[in-house]
Amino acid sequence: MTLDERSRLLTxxxxxxxxxxxxxxxxxxxxxxxxxxxxLIGHNGAGKSTLLKAIFGLLPIWQGRVAYHGxxxxxxxxxxxxxxxxxxxxxGNRVFADLTVRENLEMGGVTLPxxxxxxxxxxxxxxxxxxxxxxxxxxxxxxxxxxxxMLALANALIVSPRLLLLDEPSLGxxxxxxxxxxxxxxELSRNDGIAVLIVEQKVREVLKIADRVYVxxxxxxxFTGPATDLHDDxxxxxxYL
Numbered sequence: 028m029t030l031d032e033r034s035r036l037l038t039x040x041x042x043x044x045x046x047x048x049x050x051x052x053x054x055x056x057x058x059x060x061x062x063x064x065x066x067l068i069g070h071n072g073a074g075k076s077t078l079l080k081a082i083f084g085l086l087p088i089w090q091g092r093v094a095y096h097g098x099x100x101x102x103x104x105x106x107x108x109x110x111x112x113x114x115x116x117x118x119g120n121r122v123f124a125d126l127t128v129r130e131n132l133e134m135g136g137v138t139l140p141x142x143x144x145x146x147x148x149x150x151x152x153x154x155x156x157x158x159x160x161x162x163x164x165x166x167x168x169x170x171x172x173x174x175x176x177m178l179a180l181a182n183a184l185i186v187s188p189r190l191l192l193l194d195e196p197s198l199g200x201x202x203x204x205x206x207x208x209x210x211x212x213x214e215l216s217r218n219d220g221i222a223v224l225i226v227e228q229k230v231r232e233v234l235k236i237a238d239r240v241y242v243x244x245x246x247x248x249x250f251t252g253p254a255t256d257l258h259d260d261x262x263x264x265x266x267y268l
Contacts, residue, residue, distance in 0.1 A: 053246035054090075062216060106138055116196060173200055
């Protein structure tokens with residue numbers, strides 16, 4: 028492990044994976060530094076969600092390497108990753124619809140070692156999302172889209188992650204809430220030092236909060252650079268279309 032690698036939180040080298048016999052991700056290289064927000068953008072079917080699932084141990088890594096703080100994660104299970112400080116919020120703001128908000132938060136902290144850690148994690152999550160305090164006894168399935176999104180993020184934050192993997196956190200949100208949701212993610216990264224790898228279809232919105240961006244096309248990285256490089260519409264069209 029090199030000194031440069033130790034300075035990275037997440038390192039992906041030549042990653043190949045897919046579903047069944049179908050290869051979706053075709054040799055991706057990607058890095059995320061501590062407290063950095065990295066956007067992963069691309070058309071539907073480009074392999075963005077597949078890549079996040081492979082990082083979090085939900086899909087096998089066929090070839091290549093994923094490392095967290097320089098430690099290989101190729102065979103790590105999601106439970107192990109949660110304990111190591113990696114959290115994942117899947118597409119669609121998924122919550123346990125039949126459980127209350129409190130029960131959802133308790134499920135989010137299931138890997139924590141003690142009830143004290145769980146209580147502290149819940150207190151921290153509710154401090155970040157105070158609107159959930161009055162919903163603790165309410166079934167999660169009855170929440171609004173914005174409230175479900177808050178709960179999904181709160182569930183992930185209970186374990187105090189150092190790396191947060193987000194798959195389209197704006198999905199299903201009304202347009203006025205998209206900017207608010209992404210602003211909260213930016214705030215969490217800046218105030219708590221959380222690194223974020225975010226897949227997002229609202230490209231112009233996510234570029235406002237990202238430090239760097241990768242464009243994925245047909246399972247391969249077609250562009251990488253500072254997010255500011257894509258603020259120009261002509262450059263964005265060039266790399267994205």
